[in-house]
Amino acid sequence: MNQILKLFSLNGKVALITGAARGIGAATAQILAAAGAKVAILDLLEEAGTATARKIDPTAATARFWRLDVSDEAAVARVFGEVEAHFGRIDILVNNAGIDGENLPTHKMSLDQWERVMRINVTGTFLCTKYAIMPMETVGGGAIVNLSSMYGIASGPDVPAYHASKATVRMMAKTDAMLYATRNIRANSVHPGFIRTPMTEDAMSKLGDVEHVFAGMSKLVPMERIGTPEDIAAGILYLVSDAGRYVTGA
Numbered sequence: 001m002n003q004i005l006k007l008f009s010l011n012g013k014v015a016l017i018t019g020a021a022r023g024i025g026a027a028t029a030q031i032l033a034a035a036g037a038k039v040a041i042l043d044l045l046e047e048a049g050t051a052t053a054r055k056i057d058p059t060a061a062t063a064r065f066w067r068l069d070v071s072d073e074a075a076v077a078r079v080f081g082e083v084e085a086h087f088g089r090i091d092i093l094v095n096n097a098g099i100d101g102e103n104l105p106t107h108k109m110s111l112d113q114w115e116r117v118m119r120i121n122v123t124g125t126f127l128c129t130k131y132a133i134m135p136m137e138t139v140g141g142g143a144i145v146n147l148s149s150m151y152g153i154a155s156g157p158d159v160p161a162y163h164a165s166k167a168t169v170r171m172m173a174k175t176d177a178m179l180y181a182t183r184n185i186r187a188n189s190v191h192p193g194f195i196r197t198p199m200t201e202d203a204m205s206k207l208g209d210v211e212h213v214f215a216g217m218s219k220l221v222p223m224e225r226i227g228t229p230e231d232i233a234a235g236i237l238y239l240v241s242d243a244g245r246y247v248t249g250a
Contacts, residue, residue: 007243011036014087015240016080018042018070018128019097021049023197024147027229028094028236030056033063035237037092040083042068070097070124080131090135092240095125095169096147100203101161114161121165125172129187133180141184143240146173148189177249186248188239194220195227
């Protein structure tokens, strides 16, 4: 049992999680911290992000919030430098920040609407990965997880920019897995299905009563239940820990 627990231990590791103020990001921060990691909560939502960090550690010794717009290269470079200076290293990056964008068919979507989704979901993932690689090399390796979606594989007849962005971050993980494999940096993507998060609740509220919509959605799931952020966070823990040390590009 001790050997199994050791595989999932993140003692001595530092994890950066984007979009970590709530939802899957917050659950991931909490689970990685429980496994022993020091965590940087990165988000634009200052109040929620600060609350998440304080819930993990009121002293800020092992969890701290940084305000970050992942689409701003200067901000990413600065914040990643501050995290490394504060915690001493960077071992784990979870690229979770993202938006769904406008639910419009392709021919009715404006270029600005398309580019806003790509700027946050795709460029944000690129920038954060870019500024995590060198610190990971410095400590002998690391693990990157990109939050994609089941729609990044199968797509669907709605939110075209979102689906395209999620397919892109999936392929980015595969590319980075091959680029940095010999440097002991692993990269994988996670593809959640129907998960109850604030973003999903907001999207479903536009279709009617949220509870009624979720009840209907659950019938599309083999387990007949909507997933929780913790369900996804547990998988991320596996991918960033030594339990997943031979898993990359998956």
